């Protein structure tokens with residue numbers, strides 16, 4: 001999981017884990033090491049699918065199951081997002 005934070009331009013640490021988690025395709029970040037723009041591709045938007053599915057199905061579940069669905073949907077979203085490598089923007 002460490003190399004998900006590596007800058008594709010300089011090979012140094014591109015950004016913090018928190019910054020990486022809130023990175024969106026339309027809003028690239030700046031590499032902490034070299035200052036170049038780095039981000040994720042637009043296909044990374046697919047990581048929203050488990051989160052949105054959990055939101056959708058939560059209305060049909062009782063509160064405990066809805067909470068669990070939301071928790072797992074959010075966790076799956078972050079795991080999938082982190083699996084997309086950083087690239088230069």
Ligand SMILES: [Zn+2]
Nearest residue numbers: 007010031034
């Ligand atoms: Zn860099």
